[in-house]
Amino acid sequence: MSNLFKLLSLIGQFIISLFVVVGRLAFFTYSSVLKIFLPPIYIKNILLQMFNVGYLSLPVVGLTTLFTGMALALQIYEGASRFNAESTVAFVVAIGMVRELAPVLGGLMVAGRVGAAMAAEIGTMRVTEQIDALYTLSTDPFRYLMAPRLIAGITMLPVLVLIGDIIGISGGFFISTNLLELNKATYIKNTTDFLQSIDVISGLVKAAFFGFIVTLMGCYNGFYSKGGAQGVGSAATNAVVSGSILILSANLIITRIFFGA
């Protein structure tokens, strides 16, 4: 009897804490997004974060998409040759990169790099009372810290992914025309003839959402971190894990909205 009672109370606690988290996240998202549009707007912080999220992520995203584009070409060629359909390699590599792989892999890499760093930075500011100090100096942390990071994520991820698209397709082109001896001119023609702008655009829309998710998870987990170094550490971990899972599930939903029959 008492065991049953314990179990029920555990379930109850879990459900309540779930509501607390959902409510808190909703409040946090609402406040941050609202403050993107309300002045004062901290231009310097926005530019700094854009540099941080965009420029400094270029090597990571570039290398990821380069290797992925190359490996994709090898795989598709292998598969396509079983049907004597080698001419489709160019098109499948391009569509795979721009629709799925560049946004998803780019988003995941940025979640690891930027999401964790943001959670650690804001988390440290929380536990050392710097966020409290911001309040007392009549500066709104949502405007000063969160909004610039969200803006940077939403705007810079599409740019990164566009660059990743080009690098990934070039990687595929390089492997196909050097290692697999496909014809260069035909390869380019196959890519440009069949790739539609909706393919690229859907990938960039995904990227904007992923940028929002990554920076939101970084800021949220940092803002509510507790305790000392340990709390900041788990905030960083949570930012990456929740960011990655949300990216993968949002990817499914956005794909379905764009291309679902």
Add this chain to the structure above:
Amino acid sequence: MKNPIIKLSNVTKSFGQKIILNNLDLQINKGESMVIIGGSGTGKSVTLKCLLGLLKIDSGNITIFDRDLDKISLNEKQEILKKIGMLFQGSALFDSLNVWQNISFGLIKGKRMKQNLAKDIAIDKLIQVGLKPEIANSYPSELSGGMQKRVALARAVATDPEIIFFDEPTTGLDPIMANVINDLINNIVKKIGATALSITHDIESAKKIADKISMLHEGKIIWTGLSSDLEQTDNKYVKQFIYGKTKGPIEIKIR
């Protein structure tokens, strides 16, 4: 009779099961320098954070400038905060900004002052807290603990606030520097007419900067008096505290 500029009535604050402030009452008049003393962990810092609205109180009322903190909008709260300076116990300097940017933060971000002007004021405040202008471009991590404390003090007073909260302004400073800070606080209160609420363990400092002293114990103010009355009081708690005796009504739980 005029209203007190800061008034806490029946304030209760707990963390989980642990009651920290228990029906606390405290009043501070305009232009007065009040010092709160009390044992470590009795809730002195928590009191300041409740006053700033950084922590939500469970019950009771806090009014500052005759405005009830619970009943005003966020914008009004910000307007009130612009007239308040706060020195955090742990300094809480922004580690991504250098010393002068830290000090002038409230001037530039809060009061929209021009950079050059704000920097001049920042350097002036830096000198007032006994630091060299050369460190203006250093970052907080490059300073000693006592230097950080003084930069934080400079930041708290940079906007010439009407109310200033000092959480242990002289802790971690040598006796001479502590007196420099005592004089600075006196100066701000006497010359500018600001209202100060300070927390300290340093009885010498308390006697120098306080008009009135209150002692916090078990969630309540158990004694308030003029700073000149501190030595003469019969209150057993106060006596034990200021002479640092281990035996007395304040139980120190050591196992």
